[in-house]
Amino acid sequence: MAGDGEYKRDQNYITTRITADGRDGYPVEPGRYRLVVARACPWANRASIVRRLLGLEDALSMGIAGPTHDERSWTFDLDPGGKDPVLGIERLQEAFFKRDPEYPRGITVPAIVDIPTGQVVTNDFAQITLDMSTEWTAHHRDGAPELYPDGLRxxxxxxxxxxxxxxxxxxxxxxxxxxxxxxxxxxxxxxxxxxxxxxxxxxxxxxxxxxxxxxxxxxxxxxxxxxxxxxxxxxxxxxxxxxxxxxxxxxxxxxxxxxxxxxxxxxxxxxxxxxxxxxxxxxxxxxxxxxxxxxxxxxxxxxxxxxxxxxxxxxxxxxxxxxxxxxx
The missing domain is CATH 1.20.1050.10 (Glutathione S-transferase Yfyf (Class Pi); Chain A, domain 2)
Structure with missing residues (x-):
């Protein structure tokens, strides 16, 4: 919050990218990653829409956090036992702390987690959907739309x-x-x-x-x-x-x-x-x-x-x- 009362959004996200060539150490691999969203969140809703439109459901699984949370982050209270069935965690913050035990910023959705290590890869919501369109093309469904066509970018x-x-x-x-x-x-x-x-x-x-x-x-x-x-x-x-x-x-x-x-x-x-x-x-x-x-x-x-x-x-x-x- 600024001194004049204006709300300032923290836009410092984990900017590691999942790419076709794996240049950041995380290559596109079907089944390796889990997209974590909350239905309530507009930023996460973007990712769930793009994943549906492109037909990435089989390549990129999705965990859904509940609509409410406390200061410690989003929880998987909608799942049996209160744990994500794939990641085995109760709170999304566990994946952030596996990546950085001193992670100092907000625990946000959408986030993509590397299933083998349990570490969050990225929570850069704006880049996540662009990469779904441009880096995950080998796994798009037949008939997937071009959401980010070259000539209109x-x-x-x-x-x-x-x-x-x-x-x-x-x-x-x-x-x-x-x-x-x-x-x-x-x-x-x-x-x-x-x-x-x-x-x-x-x-x-x-x-x-x-x-x-x-x-x-x-x-x-x-x-x-x-x-x-x-x-x-x-x-x-x-x-x-x-x-x-x-x-x-x-x-x-x-x-x-x-x-x-x-x-x-x-x-x-x-x-x-x-x-x-x-x-x-x-x-x-x-x-x-x-x-x-x-x-x-x-x-x-x-x-x-x-x-x-x-x-x-x-x-x-x-x-x-x-x-x-x-x-x-």
Whole structure:
């Protein structure tokens, strides 16, 4: 937290990469690594979406931490005995401490753990999904989409950076601000960017090009949480997402696309934010709303053209153990 009350995100992550050539000591190998996510977390949700879209389920297993945690890190309380069945640990911090017994920073998801050693390899959420697209290509499913195509990378990177600064991180800068001035600055930047996105998406189906890309994945995970938590809990309340025609249609379009809605777990999302953030919600009461029935209503975005998977195909249904409940 800055002296002026502005929330500053610690962006120092473990930047070791898993690559096809293994240049950091961790070559791509099916079955060797475990992706650890929490359904509640938007940054982790990105990784679970990309893994689904690319069909990496058989090559990269996934552990799911529960929605709540204490200062010691995410726990595997959803699993029998409270332990991840592959890693055999109760808390994600155990994998971080195996890598560095003095690890000084936050224990974050997503994280990829090297199963043989039990050590975390990386928690660099932005690079993890890019590497899934570019380094794990030998294990992509037939029909996997190009989420980070060569010819669009500069534009994807530019849009994604704007979205990160003002929207993905912007909602946190609103919610965790500790002064009125810092909150209002963050609120202004958030809504300036959401207005920009509303205008951009009024005439195009996707953020960059005519197919789903990494940029869409990154925006979706914030928008899908907007009305459920950010609007009230983080005081981002100029409008609800449902009051923004282009953004609401765009987010519903993605939600109804295999890989997006079927990785979104609204009950866990709400439980995490309203229970863990005791400084914002000291009672720990979880709101009953909002009404989720609108997520499956027609969006009409097909009229703008575009092909969700380009020359590829949708992924099949998620593995039974990874299913999430349908929105009520």
């Amino acid at each position: 500069d534009e994807i990177d530019d849009v994604a950076e704007k979205v990160f600064q003002d929207v993905n991180n912007g909602v946190y800068r609103c919610g965790f601000a500790s002064s009125q001035e810092a909150y209002e600055r963050a609120y202004g930047k958030l809504w300036d960017r959401l207005d920009w996105l509303e205008e951009r998406l009024a005439t195009r189906r996707y953020l960059v090009g005519d197919t789903i890309t990494e940029a869409d994945v990154r925006l979706f995970t914030t928008l899908v949480r907007f009305d459920a938590v950010y609007h009230g809990h983080f005081k981002t309340n100029r409008h609800k997402l449902t009051e923004l025609p282009a953004l609401w249609g765009y987010t519903r379009d993605l939600f109804q696309t295999p890989g997006f809605g079927d990785t979104t777990h609204f009950p866990q999302i709400k439980e995490h934010y309203y229970v863990v953030h005791t400084m914002i919600n000291p009672t720990g009461i979880i709101p009953s709303g909002p009404d989720l029935s609108g997520w499956l209503t027609p969006h009409g975005r097909e009229e703008l053209g575009g092909r969700p998977f380009g020359d590829g195909t949708p992924p099949g249904p998620p593995p039974e153990a990874e299913r999430v409940p349908d929105p009520a």
